[in-house]
Amino acid sequence: MTSHARGYLAGLSVDEVQFSACWSGYWASDADGNFTDYDALPVDAASLAPNAFRGCTIPALVGGSAVNVDPRTSVEEGSGSRIDIPCTQPMPLTATANDMASSMSASYAGTANEVTVFACYNWHPPLAGFLLIPQTVTLRAVVSETLQYQQ
Numbered sequence: 700m701t702s703h704a705r706g707y708l709a710g711l712s713v714d715e716v717q718f719s720a721c722w723s724g725y726w727a728s729d730a731d732g733n734f735t736d737y738d739a740l741p742v743d744a745a746s747l748a749p750n751a752f753r754g755c756t757i758p759a760l761v762g763g764s765a766v767n768v769d770p771r772t773s774v775e776e777g778s779g780s781r782i783d784i785p786c787t788q789p790m791p792l793t794a795t796a797n798d799m800a801s802s803m804s805a806s807y808a809g810t811a812n813e814v815t816v817f818a819c820y821n822w823h824p825p826l827a828g829f830l831l832i833p834q835t836v837t838l839r840a841v842v843s844e845t846l847q848y849q850q
Contacts, residue, residue, distance in 0.1 A: 704816075716820045717789060719759075719790040719817045722799065725741050725812075755797055755799045756768055756797045765791055812846050819838065
């Protein structure tokens with residue numbers, strides 16, 4: 700994914716742009732409210748009750764430790780604290796703990812599995828350090844796309 704995405708960049712030092720991605724989706728739950736199945740439809744077909752949407756996280760190295768972060772809000776999972784996701788090194792790959800859905804999309808109904816891509820870049824502006832212009836400006840982007848079945 701990283702090398703493919705870097706192929707579309709222009710005007711940046713492409714090796715310094717960092718990427719990560721994760722999957723979000725709906726989960727079915729049992730009568731006790733325990734999550735039982737990922738890649739569910741937005742609404743349970745039998746009861747017409749809504750299924751819960753579970754967002755994914757991306758791993759980020761902060762202070763030498765890997766933490767799971769919501770890519771949309773930069774909030775660390777479990778702590779509720781917003782963190783500054785560093786862009787100085789390649790981001791760790793996502794694991795099962797990060798992905799709440801798969802890349803599945805079904806032809807029989809409108810699944811709502813979603814891929815979220817996080818990208819960041821440390822930009823060094825011209826005249827950095829002159830007239831209060833910072834040495835580095837961290838640019839971050841988050842794109843989420845719902846998958847639909849295509850033939």
